[in-house]
Amino acid sequence: MTAILDEVYDRLAEAFGHQEWWPAESPFEVMVGAVLTQNTNWKNVEKAIENLREADLLEPRALYDVPAEELEELIRPAGYYRIKTGRLRNLLELVVKQYSGSLDEMFAIDKATLREQLLSVKGIGPETADSILLYAAEMPSFVVDTYTYRIFSRHGWIDFEADYHAIQDYMQSSLREDVGLYNEYHALLVQLGKDYCRKNNPKCNECPLAEMLPGSGPLEDG
Numbered sequence: 001m002t003a004i005l006d007e008v009y010d011r012l013a014e015a016f017g018h019q020e021w022w023p024a025e026s027p028f029e030v031m032v033g034a035v036l037t038q039n040t041n042w043k044n045v046e047k048a049i050e051n052l053r054e055a056d057l058l059e060p061r062a063l064y065d066v067p068a069e070e071l072e073e074l075i076r077p078a079g080y081y082r083i084k085t086g087r088l089r090n091l092l093e094l095v096v097k098q099y100s101g102s103l104d105e106m107f108a109i110d111k112a113t114l115r116e117q118l119l120s121v122k123g124i125g126p127e128t129a130d131s132i133l134l135y136a137a138e139m140p141s142f143v144v145d146t147y148t149y150r151i152f153s154r155h156g157w158i159d160f161e162a163d164y165h166a167i168q169d170y171m172q173s174s175l176r177e178d179v180g181l182y183n184e185y186h187a188l189l190v191q192l193g194k195d196y197c198r199k200n201n202p203k204c205n206e207c208p209l210a211e212m213l214p215g216s217g218p219l220e221d222g
Contacts, residue, residue, distance in 0.1 A: 004212075005171070008209060012209075014208070015192075019191060021190070027107070028059065028136070030132065031103075034135070035087050036088075037078075044079060051074040051077070052074055052075070060092060064092040091118075093121075098117070107138075126168075127143060130144070135183065139179065141182070142168050150193060150199065155209065196208070
């Protein structure tokens, strides 16, 4: 499958160019953004993060000490703000109590252990955990999202029944273990999913991967 993934990457890189993702000023901002972006779009997350920045709270201990009610108001633009406040506070508790608020200390442990710890935090699922590992800790853990599943299942490279871990194993077993590659590949898939491989009314004829669809020939949108 390596040849297929290489071709996908080359086609997307040619179509979209370098993505420069994740847009954040610090690893801690990535962690906060990974929680806030659950079930919402990035523009809303940016508004919430800007609120935190203006309040000088983009630091683990400072954010941990903020009362829940105040945090709810600050992150309200990200939606589901009460739920996300709880999830943020759960994550912050891990950082502050286990690692004394030090991300350097947190990111110094091995990937498997840290991933297990992140997944033990209530409200942190595999996609959020891997986003933190890849984009904040700079550890090679491929992030799988709805776009990844949609693109690869539609092209027949994974089963429609494949779960998160099966898709991640597929990607990581076929690609060289490289933080920069995982970062860029995921970002390119997100762009493809937003612009072409949409849930409804996909733009198949115009897609950079059109020729890689099963039985590719003249394609119909829809």
